[in-house]
Amino acid sequence: MQLQDVLYGIAITNLVGVTNREVTALTFDSRQIIKDAVFFAIKGSLSDGHKYIADTINAGASVVVCEQIPELTQAEVTYIQVENTSVALGAMTANFYHNPSSKLKLIGITGTNGKTTIATILFKLFRELGFSVGLISTVQNHINDTIIPATHTTPNPVALNELLQDMVDGGCEYCFMEVSSHAVVQHRIEGLTFAGGVFSNITHDHLDFHKTFDNYIKAKKTFFDGLPATAFALTNLDDRNGMVMLQNTRATKQTYALKQLADFKAKVVENSFNGLHLDIDHSDVFFKLVGSFNAYNLLAVYGTAVLLGQDKLAVLTALSNLTGAEGRFDYITSSQNIIGIVDYAHTPDAVQNVLSTIQDIRKGTEQVITIIGCGGDRDKTKRPVMAQVACDWSDKVILTSDNPRSENPQTIVEEMEKGVSPTNKRKTLSIVDRREAIKTACHLARPGDIILLAGKGHEKYQEINGVRYHFDDKEILTEQLNLIS
Ligand SMILES: CC(=O)N[C@H]1[C@@H](OP(=O)(O)OP(=O)(O)OC[C@H]2O[C@@H](n3ccc(=O)[nH]c3=O)[C@H](O)[C@@H]2O)O[C@H](CO)[C@@H](O)[C@@H]1O[C@H](C)C(=O)N[C@@H](C)C(=O)N[C@H](CCC(=O)O)C(=O)O
Ligand SMILES: Nc1ncnc2c1ncn2[C@@H]1O[C@H](COP(=O)(O)OP(=O)(O)OP(=O)(O)O)[C@@H](O)[C@H]1O
Ligand SMILES: N[C@H](CCC[C@H](N)C(=O)O)C(=O)O
Ligand SMILES: [Mg+2]
Numbered sequence: 001m002q003l004q005d006v007l008y009g010i011a012i013t014n015l016v017g018v019t020n021r022e023v024t025a026l027t028f029d030s031r032q033i034i035k036d037a038v039f040f041a042i043k044g045s046l047s048d049g050h051k052y053i054a055d056t057i058n059a060g061a062s063v064v065v066c067e068q069i070p071e072l073t074q075a076e077v078t079y080i081q082v083e084n085t086s087v088a089l090g091a092m093t094a095n096f097y098h099n100p101s102s103k104l105k106l107i108g109i110t111g112t113n114g115k116t117t118i119a120t121i122l123f124k125l126f127r128e129l130g131f132s133v134g135l136i137s138t139v140q141n142h143i144n145d146t147i148i149p150a151t152h153t154t155p156n157p158v159a160l161n162e163l164l165q166d167m168v169d170g171g172c173e174y175c176f177m178e179v180s181s182h183a184v185v186q187h188r189i190e191g192l193t194f195a196g197g198v199f200s201n202i203t204h205d206h207l208d209f210h211k212t213f214d215n216y217i218k219a220k221k222t223f224f225d226g227l228p229a230t231a232f233a234l235t236n237l238d239d240r241n242g243m244v245m246l247q248n249t250r251a252t253k254q255t256y257a258l259k260q261l262a263d264f265k266a267k268v269v270e271n272s273f274n275g276l277h278l279d280i281d282h283s284d285v286f287f288k289l290v291g292s293f294n295a296y297n298l299l300a301v302y303g304t305a306v307l308l309g310q311d312k313l314a315v316l317t318a319l320s321n322l323t324g325a326e327g328r329f330d331y332i333t334s335s336q337n338i339i340g341i342v343d344y345a346h347t348p349d350a351v352q353n354v355l356s357t358i359q360d361i362r363k364g365t366e367q368v369i370t371i372i373g374c375g376g377d378r379d380k381t382k383r384p385v386m387a388q389v390a391c392d393w394s395d396k397v398i399l400t401s402d403n404p405r406s407e408n409p410q411t412i413v414e415e416m417e418k419g420v421s422p423t424n425k426r427k428t429l430s431i432v433d434r435r436e437a438i439k440t441a442c443h444l445a446r447p448g449d450i451i452l453l454a455g456k457g458h459e460k461y462q463e464i465n466g467v468r469y470h471f472d473d474k475e476i477l478t479e480q481l482n483l484i485s
Pocket of ligand 3: 138153346374375376378402403455456459
């Protein structure tokens with residue numbers, strides 16, 4: 001493609017060199033340069049892409065997009081100075097791939113918890129309704145029935161536009177994608193055209209990255225601020241920041257709620273291990289998903305489908321047969337009648353929601369044993385709070401390791417222990433080895449007891465010092481429960 005076409009709509013501060021030249025690829029990583037590529041120098045959290053400009057030119061890059069043009073320039077190279085390289089990357093990538101997001105209906109889902117669940121159920125629902133659909137999610141990406149592995153909740157702009165282009169080529173009419181707060185702040189979604197935006201909720205997470213809760217709210221709100229007037233913005237009215245999201249959006253404002261009047265409304269009639277019975281938009285419907293928090297997810301899905309013009313009855317009929325995303329309230333029952341639940345709860349609010357659902361549906365005498373850890377290189381302030389919530393809502397708690405990443409897992413567990421009150425100490429054990437922790441919980445469990453294994457859900461690995469070792473919570477829990485039967 002010609003560079004001048006890729007530059008369409010970009011605010012350029014300074015330009016050195018020609019723009020009527022062919023470019024072959026766009027990249028922000030000096031290790032992935034091919035001949036005549038455009039290199040974007042990005043100031044990141046660990047490194048500054050400007051350091052690699054000379055290397056990329058040696059490797060064949062012919063265009064450099066940057067915030068500061070180097071003092072020594074090369075005659076055959078084009079240098080484009082912009083105010084923010086990440087913003088330019090998103091917009092230029094959309095141009096390079098011929099704006100695939102505008103050729104299908106792209107719906108973004110944001111919020112602390114529930115994004116994967118909502119996006120995945122929307123994907124399954126629209127497949128069930130007969131459409132060709134794409135999915136971009138934490139667990140995996142999909143182009144209809146083809147699975148593409150996911151590395152991030154929201155991919156980088158190049159991967160994102162490539163994927164959207166493949167979806168358009170695959171005939172997709174819709175794409176449901178998770179929009180993480182990191183992606184908004186890092187401009188990964190810049191240049192995309194959304195047909196709708198959905199907000200689930202906002203609670204404590206990622207304060208390592210956003211620093212304050214206010215910044216975290218602003219990040220989520222920025223997504224809605226950027227929606228076009230042709231889009232809809234659907235928010236959860238029961239969340240205290242639900243309306244904040246819609247304050248400055250140009251999109252059509254729509255709401256859903258369980259506790260107050262809203263455009264889309266539902267009531268939980270019954271919540272059991274067999275699923276949810278809801279009164280949704282004046283219809284009585286049974287769903288396979290467990291947990292009252294899933295009533296919000298189902299309502300968000302229902303509202304989105306109706307806003308996209310689907311027939312209410314057809315939507316509810318299809319929805320009632322669907323299961324949720326992998327590793328979310330995923331449970332097995334052993335021959336001894338011990339229930340083992342694998343769940344992706346990795347924030348204080350999610351842990352409380354999943355445990356309060358277990359309290360709601362337990363029969364009374366069983367013990368609830370929770371196994372929980374916290375990820376390394378992530379928000380440290382949530383560690384003691386997650387341990388405290390787990391203790392407050394369980395009969396026994398085993399603190400263990402999640403993905404320690406570059407941190408010492410023992411230290412992470414010690415930081416969690418700080419949230420355990422003296423009265424809760426007697427019901428808490430710390431076993432850093434996650435497999436041993438699962439084994440111990442299975443030995444402690446008596447018939448009828450419920451084991452909650454929180455934090456890793458669908459993940460098939462444990463990340464330790466940059467290496468992902470095979471580790472599958474559900475596989476190990478099933479194996480250990482079978483051993484004691
Ligand atoms: C903190 C964070 O989000 N980091 C992401 C970010 O990296 P960064 O901008 O900090 O990059 P950096 O390492 O400082 O490097 C700066 C620049 O120099 C370039 N570079 C660097 C080295 C080199 O040799 N050559 C080179 O060109 C890099 O490509 C980059 O452009 O941009 C990278 C490229 O898109 C991401 O891969 C990386 O994700 C890291 C791996 C990550 O773990 N991110 C997590 C926190 C994340 O994004 N999570 C959210 C989900 C959160 C949730 O909702 O729960 C997600 O959307 O997945
Ligand atoms: N609507 C909700 N409200 C509160 N908690 C929820 C909700 N939906 C799911 N959860 C809890 O949060 C966990 C993660 O759910 P899900 O994967 O759908 O969220 P997510 O927003 O995609 O998370 P991530 O930020 O990791 O991408 C679930 O396992 C469950 O414990
Ligand atoms: N998207 C979340 C996932 C957390 C999952 C948990 N298992 C962990 O490793 O902390 C994050 O990157 O913070
Ligand atoms: Mg997700």
